[in-house]
Amino acid sequence: MAVETAAPSTKQVARRRRFFSKQDKVTLGFFIGIPTFLHLSLVWIPAIATIALSFTYWTGIRLEDIVWAGTANYENIFFNTPIFWEAIRVNTIWLLWFFFIATPLGVLLAYQIDREIRGHKIYQSAYFLPVVLSLAVTGIIWNFLLRPDGFVNGLLGLPISEAVSFFGDDRYNIWVIMIMASWRHIGYIMLLYLAGLKAVDSALREAATIDGATEWQSFRKVVFPAMRPVNIIVIVITIIESLRAFDMVYIIYGSSGGLPILGVLVFNNIAGEGASMKGAAYAVILFLLSIVPIITYLQQQFSEDNK
Amino acid sequence: MLNKISNHEVDRRLVLKGAAAGGLGIAGATMLAGCASGTGPVSFGARTVDESPTIQLKGLVDAYTAKTGNEVTYNATESNAFQNNLSQYLQGTPDDCFQWMAGFRMQFFAAQDLLVDISDVWDEIGDQYNESYKIASTGLDGKQYFVPQSWYPWGLHFRKSMMAEIGMNPEDIYNWDDFMGALAELKGQGLIGLAAADKGGWEAMGTFDILNARINGYQFHVDLLGGREKWTDDRVREVFRHWEMLLPYQNTNVLDLEWDGAMQLLLQRQAGFFMNGSWFGGNFLEQSQEDYDDLMIVPFPEINPDHGRDTVDAPIDGFCVAKNGSNNDGGKDLIKFAGDMEGVQAMLDTGIPMTSANNGQDRSTYDAFQNAQLAVMNEAKYITQFLDRDTRPDFAGPVVGPAFQSWFKDPSSTDSILESLQSQWDALPPL
């Protein structure tokens, strides 16, 4: 499924180069320069600065207070902070859940909706609805259902004092959060996959069905492999969304440690009164964990662009 | 540097003297009215969006504007957002005068050069406050950075009508055995003995504070928070042993409720006692006058006769002036007004109950609940500010909060939690 980009012959390149007037060069300079400058100065340079800061002790207030700490923050996190490992456990469960349950469901949903089964227009809207809600609203909505005086506890007939502790009890809270996160994630994946499916040549799929293949076979053997670039995007997004999760948990638990995840640990230690560069170290760890999918994705992009 | 925290304890005896004397400084207050302040428009940052405190604070700034003609821009932020953002707020574009809390939380920011030294304001209004409040308002360098507004004790709250129905008199509860008996009685009646919450990560610190102070005494508590005693000490273990005894009488979903959830248990008559700070009286009042009148407080029982009931957590809320504000002089002017009896009276005139730190408040106007709060304070000799105000902020929030939460999840893990607390304290970078 390559995009035809005929490599220009040197004659053509030379011809094109000659067409760049001075005015053109200036235009190009602005076209590229301004966005790049913004992106570098607000994303990349601060990122590098934070990575550097993670090797220091600092409260984040006065520049002259920065003290070199070497790997002390990292050692502190790895050896001295049990909540870090709990967070890793939660994020791992998040990742596995998204990878094996939520994303596949989103993909299958997209496929069915794309096939235009009955009611697909309504279904598409229904499943996508949670995606347009802000995570704060999502947190409030689910809080409503699962509060001690909410819907589910009301259904179970329990008074506040004996209500099932959906958010506080470790047996339930992670699964509750998984369901909430999936509520949104499935619709999002469905959307991305739908966009990708539209690009798959319909002739391809018709040919497969005419040959007598079932829908499932057609999907597995024809459509899915043809969607390789989209598959990679979806995988990358799945990994990133599960590792970087923050908003939803923050809205329910605030900055407390009720359900530790990496995103909240970063926030806790980098903002607020207890700010320290331990937070920067957490952010770097989060960054490194996310970098695997980033690199994978970039490799794929790179090889595709070189075709 | 940390051992200075212990020097800033509030000697209860001095406050007691103040309370008995009463009515100081009213004459002095009127003298200040003469100063015309041409300090220009001022901005005020409130740390709350709740109904009752907002009415109080608006009363204060309106009175200030009426008196001086200076316009006040009232900026309110929800308290969690405010606290989480304070460091950025103070470094960036803070309001001139803002609401904050006493204790190390204030001293820390003063030491970072983000608060304005207001010792000169204290020179003018200091006679309206007891020495102990001045001490609580002093930074680590000996200068004042804080003006108190109000205080509230942490104690056992209950509803008079409920207790009357059951036939229990909480005033009779003096020691731990009495308390256990009362809790068992409540449980027998199908009620929650002690409503508890810890979803926010800080609520349970109140229980820890009082248990530690009761069992091991004020000095040990202060030393522990200052890092001079160890969390792995047997005495701390003893605290958790007692805490575990309370668990069967609490609601099972402690980690699912924030303080307002546990308050609901008391409000809806599902729980007998609620160990909390008395600020929620305002919420009861918003419910109905009846509910508010039903509310009462007694001190937490004695556990160790050596220490009796000599310590109480009584956090002081108040105001500070931000250095990076655009109008430092205006901020100082406003804070002086707020600390002065005139400002206090403006807040009292709004009708919202407030236990002011100012001696000028006529305590004879206290309602029954406020008198009971005062009694709780009076009985104590030592006052602490609350764990998350008395110790390092990078320890209280990120470490102790989650540690207590994991203890609730598994009370048998006390030893490993204490070891982890100690090692995380040891690993903190030097301040």
Next chain:
Amino acid sequence: MTTTIKIPENKTKRKLHAQQIKDRIISIFIGIFALVWVFPIVWTLWSSLRPYAEIRAGGVFSPPQEIGIFNYTEAMERMDLPLYFANTALITLPAVFLILLFGSLIAFVVTRYSFRFNVAMLLLFTAGNMLPPQLVFIPVFKMYLALGDLFGDRRLLYDNHWGVVLIHVAFQMGFATFVLSSYMKTIPKEISESAMVDGASVFTHYFRVMLPLLRPPLASLGVLMITWIYNDFFWALVLMSNDSKRPITSALGRLQGEFVTDYNLLAAGAMIAALPTLIVFFVLRKQFVGGLTLGSTKG
């Protein structure tokens, strides 16, 4: 590259019929789930129409005695909606505009001309989009203040909706670049070549030739971006000190603190806050999927 499975004709008919039954079952199944899917929203909506006092007295399933929009009117009075929605617009609209502009500029240069740095640029922007925001927050904060001090106005970027706009633009540019370059690759080279042969300047090439062709992905991206930026609350929280400048999502946190004893009122507030994105969604449903092209098999 298709799989060919030769099967006799009547078996094919039966297979088709079986498939139709399967499809119906699937449709029903998905339909039921769709109901479950929207239930939480419906429940919140329902709760917002009842007074909390009733719930407290009788529980969530108590028969409704009072139903009305009183929670909504009270929430609107207390929430100061015009202010917060105005803040949201001040942040979202410029941000989306700039994101689409910059994204299209980069995508344009990178796909229509062959420069050696093309691939590197794409990688730079897409990778940047994936960095966690918390990684950059403290330096950005300090930078904003330092720039403000340099120009004599601390509020140049900090506590200023432009500061929030710029950080959103910097982060989201990558996604826009990616989608737009993906789409542009499907536009035939001949169009650009003939423009260049005609002597069009780079600017004309972009503005007159390419931009009009980009309507579908720009619409989709615009709709997506509006939703995303509208829903952010982290940046507004930490880059602003004045609550009255924050957008509506930050105001929700405020609601949680303010309506602490009246959850149904909070539900009404949440529904109000969600309204704009819901409206955008229902009106512009098609655009969400329409112009997103993620890869292409079109020959």
